[in-house]
Amino acid sequence: MRNLYELTLAQLEDLLQSWGEPTFRARQIWTWLYDRRVASFDEMTNLPKHLREKLAADNRLGDLDMAAERTSRDGTIKRLYRLHDGQLIESVLMPYDDDRRTACISTQAGCAMGCVFCATGQMGFARHLTPTEIFEQAVRFARDLELQGDRLSNVVLMGMGEPFHNYDSSVAAIRRLMSDLGIGARHITVSTVGLVPQIRRFADEGLQVKLAISLHAATDQERQKLLPVNKRWLITELLGACHYYIEKTGRRVTFEWAAIAGENDTPGQAHALGKRLSGMLCHVNIIPLNPTSGYAHSPAVMERINAFIDILESYGVPATVRVRRGIDIDAGCGQLKSAVIHASEINILSDQPAD
Numbered sequence: 351m352r353n354l355y356e357l358t359l360a361q362l363e364d365l366l367q368s369w370g371e372p373t374f375r376a377r378q379i380w381t382w383l384y385d386r387r388v389a390s391f392d393e394m395t396n397l398p399k400h401l402r403e404k405l406a407a408d409n410r411l412g413d414l415d416m417a418a419e420r421t422s423r424d425g426t427i428k429r430l431y432r433l434h435d436g437q438l439i440e441s442v443l444m445p446y447d448d449d450r451r452t453a454c455i456s457t458q459a460g461c462a463m464g465c466v467f468c469a470t471g472q473m474g475f476a477r478h479l480t481p482t483e484i485f486e487q488a489v490r491f492a493r494d495l496e497l498q499g500d501r502l503s504n505v506v507l508m509g510m511g512e513p514f515h516n517y518d519s520s521v522a523a524i525r526r527l528m529s530d531l532g533i534g535a536r537h538i539t540v541s542t543v544g545l546v547p548q549i550r551r552f553a554d555e556g557l558q559v560k561l562a563i564s565l566h567a568a569t570d571q572e573r574q575k576l577l578p579v580n581k582r583w584l585i586t587e588l589l590g591a592c593h594y595y596i597e598k599t600g601r602r603v604t605f606e607w608a609a610i611a612g613e614n615d616t617p618g619q620a621h622a623l624g625k626r627l628s629g630m631l632c633h634v635n636i637i638p639l640n641p642t643s644g645y646a647h648s649p650a651v652m653e654r655i656n657a658f659i660d661i662l663e664s665y666g667v668p669a670t671v672r673v674r675r676g677i678d679i680d681a682g683c684g685q686l687k688s689a690v691i692h693a694s695e696i697n698i699l700s701d702q703p704a705d
């Protein structure tokens with residue numbers, strides 16, 4: 351059995367040719383997959399019955415096995431998928447009041463970066479996802495929205511995992527979101543904890559995708575407490591890579607700031623941040639800390655956040671507070687987690703060789 355989402359159009363044409371079918375059929379199937387976004391071969395009504403049966407006999411429409419789904423009071427949907435080796439990943443769909451429908455997708459099962467306030471970081475790293483496993487999470491939401499006469503408009507790589515730790519697969523998935531699913535580059539956001547070489551490499555890709563950087567602190571001392579990655583690259587090096595990205599792409603960078611009471615919501619941090627970002631083509635996105643079981647701190651209160659924003663404004667640095675979504679079902683930023691199956695256990699559970 352083959353997962354049809356793994357094939358390029360050229361490979362699909364080759365397959366049909368090998369079956370003695372005219373190659374225009376490949377284009378028809380492609381349209382059903384990525385434009386009409388159907389969930390079964392039966393729905394591909396302009397294909398002859400024998401071809402639909404042959405497709406169904408040898409192929410699957412996707413590898414993600416949905417293990418659970420929850421809907422938040424605000425309409426946010428969180429899904430748990432089981433992968434072929436038993437690993438579990440989550441993705442989230444956020445319907446906004448305007449016409450946006452945003453899918454938040456995972457790039458790894460778990461995460462190796464260990465940010466202390468993040469549920470994914472608290473669970474550890476299991477494995478990288480393949481480009482198809484990343485891409486297919488968006489396809490699944492796109493398919494379901496299509497059934498409701500709706501359309502997936504935005505994708506953010508902000509679910510479980512660090513996209514730039516799984517660089518090649520994340521970029522391959524981004525390219526497919528654009529070319530196959532028709533999501534415009536400007537409607538795709540990739541968020542990174544700040545892997546400096548990969549930010550520079552991403553700047554050179556020539557994509558118009560939005561870049562978000564998880565900054566969270568403006569001094570190395572404070573950032574090291576929250577994000578172990580800061581021991582590898584100091585804030586100055588990180589901002590150097592961001593300047594390079596802005597220079598190469600002409601795009602504004604977003605800095606993410608999970609506002610934590612008594613930690614990074616102080617006037618001192620606001621001034622330090624204002625000084626560092628002043629004059630830079632950027633925007634600061636403040637997210638009051640979402641609760642996770644492994645980090646006993648509270649979100650900053652609005653009064654402190656507003657004072658923080660005022661200080662940033664005095665440096666000419668724009669900042670806004672992002673509305674928290676899906677908190678009641680643990681679908682907010684940094685709340686995605688599942689039990690990690692460690693590599694040694696995968697060997698026992700599946701007959702696939704570990705890589």
Ligand code: SAH
Nearest residue numbers: 468508512541542543564606608640683684
């Ligand atoms: N690994 C990437 C993308 C996934 S995390 C990254 O770190 O950027 C998505 C965003 O959620 C990041 O900005 C992350 O810092 C933020 N986040 C993590 N835990 C959070 C929490 N408990 N509350 C609010 N935001 C959090």
Ligand code: SF4
Nearest residue numbers: 461463465468471543
């Ligand atoms: Fe990984 Fe991002 Fe969570 Fe840090 S915030 S542990 S990089 S998913």
